Amino acid sequence: MSSQSPRAALRLVPVGPRSDSGLCRDFLTGDAGAFGELVRRHQEVVFRLLRRYTRTADDALDLSQRAFLQAFEAARRSLPRLQQGAVEIPFRAWLLRIAVNLAKNQARDASKWPAAPVEAIDAEGQSEAAPAHEQLVRLQREALTRQAVLQLPRRQREVLTLRVDGGLSFGEVASTLGITEGNAKTHFHYAVKRLREEIRKLAPDALEDK
Amino acid sequence: MTCDELELLLPEGADDPAVQAHLAQCASCLQSAEVLAAAAQPPLSPSEKAKLGGLSSAVQSQWVRLQHRRGRVQQVLGLAVAAALGAVIASGVMWKLNPARPAPQPLAVEPRAQPQVLVVLEDASPLAADDESSFEVSWPSLNEEGDVL
Numbered sequence: 001m002s003s004q005s006p007r008a009a010l011r012l013v014p015v016g017p018r019s020d021s022g023l024c025r026d027f028l029t030g031d032a033g034a035f036g037e038l039v040r041r042h043q044e045v046v047f048r049l050l051r052r053y054t055r056t057a058d059d060a061l062d063l064s065q066r067a068f069l070q071a072f073e074a075a076r077r078s079l080p081r082l083q084q085g086a087v088e089i090p091f092r093a094w095l096l097r098i099a100v101n102l103a104k105n106q107a108r109d110a111s112k113w114p115a116a117p118v119e120a121i122d123a124e125g126q127s128e129a130a131p132a133h134e135q136l137v138r139l140q141r142e143a144l145t146r147q148a149v150l151q152l153p154r155r156q157r158e159v160l161t162l163r164v165d166g167g168l169s170f171g172e173v174a175s176t177l178g179i180t181e182g183n184a185k186t187h188f189h190y191a192v193k194r195l196r197e198e199i200r201k202l203a204p205d206a207l208e209d210k
Numbered sequence: 211m212t213c214d215e216l217e218l219l220l221p222e223g224a225d226d227p228a229v230q231a232h233l234a235q236c237a238s239c240l241q242s243a244e245v246l247a248a249a250a251q252p253p254l255s256p257s258e259k260a261k262l263g264g265l266s267s268a269v270q271s272q273w274v275r276l277q278h279r280r281g282r283v284q285q286v287l288g289l290a291v292a293a294a295l296g297a298v299i300a301s302g303v304m305w306k307l308n309p310a311r312p313a314p315q316p317l318a319v320e321p322r323a324q325p326q327v328l329v330v331l332e333d334a335s336p337l338a339a340d341d342e343s344s345f346e347v348s349w350p351s352l353n354e355e356g357d358v359l
């Protein structure tokens with residue numbers, strides 16, 4: 001038999017990660033640690049979504065910051081409901097939807113850039129040895145493909161990048177974009193189809209005839 | 211597994227043995243997998259990771275600044291409302307003390323005083339106004355429909 005008091009036993013129960021709603025409520029009522037935890041929890045997916053549309057990592061960081069601030073502002077407006085306790089707010093979906101909207105504003109400019117490999121943006125940590133021909137061809141193909149992504153119709157692009165950059169399930173994609181899951185799957189299908197066609201046009205050798 | 215079913219598992223399911231088996235004998239799905247792999251971005255570089263490490267504190271200090279600014283704007287707005295109210299009360303008192311004056315005159319003072327105060331406020335905090343409008347624009351009016359473009 002354990003000699004621990006019920007109170008002590010309660011303290012030993014492992015505590016799972018707090019929900020986004022709980023963290024929002026805590027930070028809005030003064031817990032600065034909850035703020036940091038929310039940002040750290042979602043920062044990478046937001047940054048990856050936005051990096052596709054920006055020339056530099058710093059630009060992607062600026063946009064990420066804006067996305068978080070707007071999502072926190074939305075959460076702040078929901079504080080009265082949050083404090084009632086029974087309400088869960090879809091903070092992640094809000095955040096990603098805001099990021100998608102910020103990206104949309106960048107997309108038109110980004111699609112006009114020359115097809116430079118993203119690796120060239122931040123060469124730190126890259127090998128200094130001259131890349132082999134095969135590697136160059138691969139980098140060029142990837143750069144062309146990423147440019148083709150930016151030229152996809154908006155909804156197809158949003159679904160595809162939420163899948164590829166964000167690793168979201170189709171259900172999450174759907175709730176982020178406010179569409180049905182079936183609709184998200186359809187957009188994904190057409191996005192892949194269109195990408196294949198575009199890549200074949202841009203670089204006929206990129207996709208081997210099989 | 212059909213080709214359509216497989217496509218929906220890409221790109222994250224590409225390493226699944228069942229997916230690999232399908233890709234080994236289906237050229238069309240293999241092309242889709244290759245295109246999606248090429249569409250992916252490279253992993254975050256060490257410097258990007260380092261920069262991301264500072265995001266939380268940057269967002270937090272910006273948030274605190276915005277909240278202070280919001281507090282100041284609300285404070286000044288409160289003062290402006292109080293001042294306008296004071297002007298109305300004062301004009302009423304003046305009219306009571308001097309009923310010989312025509313009644314509408316004090317009322318004519320009020321609309322002039324109020325916009326004047328508001329103009330000063332808008333000039334004093336253009337950033338706050340911008341921040342507000344960007345929040346309003348971005349949320350909650352984000353529900354976009356239609357698949358145009």
Ligand SMILES: [Zn+2]
Binds near residue numbers: 212216232238
């Ligand atoms: Zn197939």
